Amino acid sequence: MYSLKGKTLFITGAAGGIGAAVAREAYGRGANLILTDITQESVDTLANEFDASRVLPLALDVTDFEATQGVISKGVETFGHVDICFANAGISWRGDPATVFSCDPDEFRRIVDVDLFGVFYSVKACLPEIVRNSGFIMVTSSVYAFTNGMANAPYATSKAAVEQMTRSLRCELAGTGATAGVLYPGWVSTPIAKVAFGGHALATQMINTAFPAFMRQPISPEALAAKAVKGMEKRAFATLAPGFWSLFSWFRGPYAKLSDLVLGSNKKLHRLTRELEALNRK
Numbered sequence: 717m718y719s720l721k722g723k724t725l726f727i728t729g730a731a732g733g734i735g736a737a738v739a740r741e742a743y744g745r746g747a748n749l750i751l752t753d754i755t756q757e758s759v760d761t762l763a764n765e766f767d768a769s770r771v772l773p774l775a776l777d778v779t780d781f782e783a784t785q786g787v788i789s790k791g792v793e794t795f796g797h798v799d800i801c802f803a804n805a806g807i808s809w810r811g812d813p814a815t816v817f818s819c820d821p822d823e824f825r826r827i828v829d830v831d832l833f834g835v836f837y838s839v840k841a842c843l844p845e846i847v848r849n850s851g852f853i854m855v856t857s858s859v860y861a862f863t864n865g866m867a868n869a870p871y872a873t874s875k876a877a878v879e880q881m882t883r884s885l886r887c888e889l890a891g892t893g894a895t896a897g898v899l900y901p902g903w904v905s906t907p908i909a910k911v912a913f914g915g916h917a918l919a920t921q922m923i924n925t926a927f928p929a930f931m932r933q934p935i936s937p938e939a940l941a942a943k944a945v946k947g948m949e950k951r952a953f954a955t956l957a958p959g960f961w962s963l964f965s966w967f968r969g970p971y972a973k974l975s976d977l978v979l980g981s982n983k984k985l986h987r988l989t990r991e992l993e994a995l996n997r998k
């Protein structure tokens with residue numbers, strides 16, 4: 717077991733549902749926290765829950781590599797070391813979901829900038845410290861790394877890409893004492909998932925049509941955080957929650973074929989997809 721006690725944990729997207737829940741769980745296990753998110757106010761609010769000597773709240777846009785390096789330097793100045801990186805910040809569509817055909821290319825790029833390059837920058841900026849301290853990097857991917865991402869392509873593309881990055885990294889780090897792993901949440905009740913749960917009528921209908929009820933049942937950020945922090949303590953390669961997703965991950969080949977077939981042949985989904993594209997054109 718890799719104890720979190722006295723370790724310094726750098727979190728991106730810390731003010732969000734999963735980031736804040738992981739911060740609370742890890743703090744409870746003795747970690748010092750570098751809390752980062754887009755606004756200083758959001759991380760200050762979270763930091764108020766903790767002992768000031770064990771927390772460093774800083775504004776950070778993860779698409780800015782130099783700023784991310786600056787945050788890690790401040791973390792080292794404050795705590796002496798940074799041991800764990802939780803590269804977690806992520807976004808989805810700003811407005812209506814869209815298809816590859818109907819989306820705005822700038823919006824596709826904006827999502828990939830945060831969900832792929834933002835994760836890469838966070839990991840890259842942390843690596844000197846993580847290697848120096850034989851630490852751990854956990855990257856938040858998603859079950860969308862291996863689930864068909866219809867009407868969510870830039871997100872699913874990025875989540876699959878960060879999984880691949882982390883697999884490469886884990887083998888590249890072998891022998892250094894440091895390592896890396898992937899967190900694959902299913903649906904978690906946080907702002908980013910609202911679109912699928914009534915926040916957008918068409919997207920909700922599409923999700924309800926595409927996935928059986930047991931798959932889209934959201935879990936709480938706290939339940940996810942408990943699993944994520946256990947994954948950090950084990951320095952696990954893969955942490956999936958809810959647990960049934962492990963089965964789908966193990967059987968990715970047949971799951972991918974079956975899901976592509978089911979989604980591609982569902983007439984109601986065809987109709988909803990055309991409606992979504994018509995909405996995008998307006």
Ligand SMILES: NC(=O)c1ccc[n+]([C@@H]2O[C@H](COP(=O)([O-])OP(=O)(O)OC[C@H]3O[C@@H](n4cnc5c(N)ncnc54)[C@H](O)[C@@H]3O)[C@@H](O)[C@H]2O)c1
Pocket residue numbers: 728729730731732733734735752753754776777778779804805806807830834856857858859900901902903904905906907908909
């Ligand atoms: N909620 C889910 O169902 C679910 C499922 C799978 C994966 N995830 C992933 O979990 C991670 C956390 O999401 P969440 O569910 O807590 O959503 P959330 O929207 O509550 O939190 C995301 C946080 O990231 C921050 N953020 C956005 N852009 C940023 C940027 N450029 N720089 C720094 N911070 C930025 C936001 O301000 C927000 O606080 C994301 O990577 C998301 O893709 C979520």
